[in-house]
Amino acid sequence: MPDLLSEMKFRDPARARALAEALAREVKAIGRAPIPLMHVCGSHEQAIARFGLRAVLPRELEVIMGPGCPVCITDTPEVDEAVALAADGKVVCTYGDMLKLPGTVKSLADAQADGGRVEVIYSASQAVELARKEPSREVVFFASGFETTAVATAAVVLSGTPGNFSILSTHKYVPSAMEVVAEMEETNIEGFIAAGHAAIITGWGIFEPFARRTGTPVVVAGFEPLDILAAILKCVELIREGRPEVANCYPRCVTREGNRAAQEKLWKVFEVADGVWRGIATVPRGNLELRPEWDHLNARRRFRIDTSRVGGLEKNVLAEQCLCGSIMSGLASPKDCKLFGKECRPETPVGACMVSSEGACKIWHMYGGVPDLRGVG
Amino acid sequence: MCLGVPGKVLSVDGLTAVVDFFGVTRELRLDIVDEPVQPGDYVLNHVGFAIRRIPPEEVQETLALFDAILKVAAADDLMAADVKGEIAAGGEKGKPRA
Secondary structure, eight states: OOOHHHHHTTSOHHHHHHHHHHHHHHHHHHOOSOEEEEEOOHHHHHHHHHTTGGGGSOTTEEEEEOSOOTTTTSOHHHHHHHHHHHHTTOEEEEEGGGTTOOOSSOOHHHHHHTTOEEEEESSHHHHHHHHHHOTTSOEEEEEOSOHHHHHHHHHHHHTOOOTTEEEEEOOBOHHHHHHHHHHOTTTOOOEEEEEHHHHHHHOGGGGHHHHHHHTOOEEEEOSSHHHHHHHHHHHHHHHHTTOOOEEESOTTTOOSSOOHHHHHHHHHHEEEEEEEETTTEEEEEEEEEEOGGGGGGBHHHHSOOOGGGTOOOOOOHHHHHOOHHHHHTTSSOGGGOTTBTTTBBTTBOSSGGGTSTTSHHHHHHHHOSSOOOTTOO | OOOOEEEEEEEEETTEEEEEETTEEEEEEOTTOSSOOOTTOEEEEETTEEEEEEOGGGOHHHHHHHHHHHHHOOTTOHHHHHHHHHHHTSEETTSOOO
16 A cells, blocks of 8 residues: 555645544544445545545545446447457547456457457547548547546537547446435445546536435545545535535536536537446446437447357356446445456456456555555554 | 546647646647636646636646656556546647547
C-alpha cells in the first residue's frame, strides 16, 4: 500500500485528520454497524485504494465499489459483436482498456492476433480520422463508456462522419444502474457517492428523485483524496440526520443542471434502452443506443453481425468461478474471489474486473484494497 | 475512462483549443464545453474533448492531484497511466483533426 501520510503530506494533513476525526464522531453517533456506502466510479476506487483512504475510515463504515467500471459491465455478446466485425475484415477502433475484455471465447486482442485489424484509439475523433484516411475500409468505432464518454461520441456524430464510419455502441447510463443496485436487498446500501465527472454532464439534480424514492442520500465527489473524504463525511452526516438528499461536494466542476450543451448533444444522438450489464442484471434504461435517425451509422443495422462464428458454446470452467458480477453489485470484494491474484491476474485476466484500470480487481491487485493494520504500531 | 484531466488553454481557434497538460501540448475539441473558453482558462479533458471550463481561481486543488500523480507515480501506476491516456486523447498540435 502506498504510504498515505507521505503521499498526502503535500496536501493538507491537518484537514485530512480533521475529516477522519469528524467521520469517527458521526459514525459513533449513528451507533450501528456496518454502514455500507457505495461509489460508482473506477477513478474513485483508484484514488481510494492508491491513497489508502480506507485506512482512515472508521471500522463500521464500508466503502464499496459498485458498477463503476464501464469496461467491466460491457456484456460478453457486445464483445463478440466487435470480435465478429474484426474477423469479418472491418477495422475496429476501440479504447485500449477494452482490448483484453473477454468475449464468449475471444477478446479483441485475440481477434488482432488472428489477423483482424483492431486499432486502439484515445478519442472518438481519432476513429473518424482513421476512416477519413482509409476510405476503402469500413471503420467501426466500438464505443464504450458511461454518459461522460458518450457525449464525445455524440459530438463526432453531429459534426459529420465519412460514409465508411459506423458505431457499435456499448455506452451505458449510470443513473439507471444505481436504481438497480439500490434495490438489491442483500447490499442494503445506505448512501451513494456519485461520480464527479459523470455529474459534470448530467448535473447533480438528476439524483434528487432517486434519493427521495430510495431514501438514500447521494453525494457528488471529486477525485482529490480530501474531496473523497469530505464527500464520505457529508454522506454519513446525511445518514445520521435521516435526510435522503443530494449534496454536491464537487462544486468547482458540478452544477445542479449540468452541462446542458452536452446533454442536448447526447440525447440528439442516443436514447436509453434496457440492456444487460455483465454479471449484474438487465438494467432497465441502462444502455445508450443510437436513435433510429442514425441507423446509417449504427453497425448493428448496417452489417449482419454473425457472432456464432466467434462465440461457440465452450464452457469456461474458470470463468464460472469468477465473482465479478457480485463484486460489481457490491455483494463481494475482490479478496472474496478464490481466483484473485492466482489464476486471475492483470496479465491473464479471467474476469472483466481484472481487465480494466477501473476494475475493482485490477485496482486492488495494484494498490491493495482494505489494508490490514492490525499488525501496525 | 471517466477520469478527465485539467489543462491550461493556450489558444482557441473556433471549436479547437491548444491546451497545455503539465508540459504536453495537445489540441482539444470544444464541441461540448458548457461555456466560452479563452486563453488562460483551465478545461477538463475527457477523451479529447473539453467537458468543463474551470475558473483559474478554482483550479489549484485539481491541478495539485494530477501534478503529484504524474511526478511521484511508478511507471506501471494505474492512475498515472489513465492520466497519460487522457492527455494522449488530445490531437497532436499542428496535425489535422477529424
